[in-house]
Amino acid sequence: MSALATAYVDSKTMLRRNMVHAKRYPAMTFSMILMPIVLLLVFNYVFGGALGASTGRYIDYLTPGMMLIIPAYMIAGVAVSMCTDMTKGIVNRFRTMHISQSSILTGQVVGSWIQGMLGVAAMTGVAVLAGFRPSASPVEWLAAIGLIGLVFFALNWLGVAFGLVAQTPESASNMPMPILLLPFLGSGLVPTDTMPAGVRHFAEYQPFTPITETLRGLLMGTEIGNNGIMALAWCTGIAVLGFCWSTSLFRRRAD
Secondary structure: OOOOHHHHHHHHHHHHHHHHHHOOOOHHHHHOOOHHHHHHHHHHHHHHHHHHHHHHOOOHHHHHHHHOOOHHHHHHHHHHHHHHHHHHHHHHHHHHHOOHHHHHHHHHHHHHHHHHHHHHHHHHHHHHHHHOOOOHHHHHHHHHHHHHHHHHHHHHHHHHHHHHOOOOHHHHOOOOHHHHHHHHOOOOOHHHHHOOOHHHHHHOOOHHHHHHHHHHHHHHHHOOOOOOHHHHHHHHHHHHHHHHHHHHHHHHHHH
16 A cells, blocks of 8 residues: 555544544534634624614624634634644553654544534534524635635634643633634724724734635625635635644644
């Protein structure tokens, strides 16, 4: 069997392990998915009346931004899971086996990706019940799903790197905190032109704003402009950074 085929088979095994682990210990997955859904409902029903004056139907404006909070929250779960495996010695046991070492990381990334995408589907269903009415065509829906999947893929690799850097699961859960705040400091909740100058400049140039505007444009038909290119560039850059950083850390800790 070739090295590529071995890596594929071993990655499937590690993916199955991570999915079984998530099924047996669902508390963290549920909390990472449930909290953004609760925030969606809170912002819509508590602040929607006040904020709707500047955005139109607030649930339509809010939902695309809240979809991106799930990958931001999931990064903490990825980091904790990876750090737990490292500190409990299971990774050292895997290294003694005849398996592809990259599959350990790949299984973690893909497993969290599947959980996160299911979470976005759940949030979309809740949003529709709350009044969300997207105008996207089937092609635009596919593009939106692809963009969300790319965001998950990029941030999951970054989460793996955080988990490898951290010395304890507790510190791993705290390291992604700045990323958790980024969706709230962009255009996900309110238009950036309503913000004070300093905050507005930060919001306009951080990665979640072009991603949010691209997703909102695909789902609601608003103007995308150059946000699509910027969104893809940010996702690609974060994915490359996370992949290179995590694989380098993993090899270094094997020495």
